[in-house]
Amino acid sequence: MKTIAIKADxxxxxxxxxxxxxxxxxxxxxxxxxxxxxxxAEIRIEGALHDIVAPADGRVKIELGANCVIEPGSLLATLASTA
Structure with missing residues (x-):
């Protein structure tokens, strides 16, 4: 099983x-x-909304909850992928 990071780009x-x-x-x-x-997920930067998409199929483990402040590159979740 491979773990993939889902980050704020x-x-x-x-x-x-x-x-x-x-x-x-x-x-x-x-x-x-x-x-x-x-x-x-959806993030807001200076009033603009941005979608975060899954980079692969897999099971999501959320690392940060809704309304958390994030910075560039913040780890939002991990994805357990079998691919």
């Missing part, structure tokens, strides 16, 4: 002044199976 902050954002909500519960390319 640093590129999302490229054109923003604030060094942080907020994890608005999860679209999947802890322990559920995610599908590659499907959105699993």
């Amino acid at each position: 640093e590129a999302l902050w490229q054109n923003n002044m604030l060094p942080e954002g907020v994890l608005v909500r999860w679209f999947i519960a802890d322990g559920e199976l995610a599908r590659a390319g499907h959105r699993v």
